[in-house]
Amino acid sequence: MVREVVKSVCDQRKQVKKALPEIEELFYAMFDHAADAIVLIDAETGALVEFNERACENFGHTREELEKLKISDFEFIESADKFARHIKEMEGGA
DSSP, X not given: OHHHHHHHXXXXXXXXXXXXXXXXXXXXXXXXXXXXXXXXXXXXXXXXXXXXXXXXXXXTOOHHHHHXXXXXXXXXXXXXXXXXXXXXXXXXXX
């Protein structure tokens, strides 16, 4: 019984691993062609980890310029401390 469960888990893992490149390709196709700006931020440093072309257009920066910025370089309605608290809450560390 245990051997069968282990074999089943191993088989499922192989299937998922095999599908990952296709899933990643689909993700980036949707990410790159989204109608809205999408920005992934490193919660520790505030660095912009990844962003699509719409983000460049909406923020009025080239890709090279955005790569050098952090989220703290943008003006928000809330304070930097409040924004940091929101990031912690999204991480589940409220």
